[in-house]
Amino acid sequence: xxxxxxxxxxxxSLDEGWSPLLVEYISQQLxxxxxxxxxxxxxxxxxxxxxxxxxxxxDSLNIPEEELQRRLRAVVLWEAAFGMLNEMTPEEIKQFDxxxxxxxxxx
Numbered sequence: 001x002x003x004x005x006x007x008x009x010x011x012x013s014l015d016e017g018w019s020p021l022l023v024e025y026i027s028q029q030l031x032x033x034x035x036x037x038x039x040x041x042x043x044x045x046x047x048x049x050x051x052x053x054x055x056x057x058x059d060s061l062n063i064p065e066e067e068l069q070r071r072l073r074a075v076v077l078w079e080a081a082f083g084m085l086n087e088m089t090p091e092e093i094k095q096f097d098x099x100x101x102x103x104x105x106x107x
Contacts, residue, residue: 017057017058017059018053018058019058022058022061023049023053026049026052026053026061026072027045027049029068029069029072030045030048030049030072030076031045033069033072033073033076034076037073037076037077037080039076039080042079042080042083042084043076043079043080043083048075048076048079052075
């Protein structure tokens with residue numbers, strides 16, 4: 001494994017198959033999405049990028065750019081949502097559960 005230092009000084013381990021250019025591209029895309037969605041305080045990009053690299057074979061990213069953008073946006077939004085749920089107090093979770101249960105989707 002090699003280390004790659006990104007612009008924000010984070011060091012990411014490069015697993016076999018991950019080129020520095022691909023890592024930098026994904027990193028920039030995550031930066032853009034996080035900035036566009038206003039989630040810079042909710043999403044740890046370095047941790048997210050590391051997780052993507054550990055769980056995603058680089059060959060599977062040989063898809064159209066629009067599809068890659070859609071998938072990365074979904075990952076960022078899920079990460080933000082899970083982060084918010086983890087920060088909720090028991091009372092906030094109860095209120096959230098009650099609000100979700102009232103939706104017709106769950107009737």
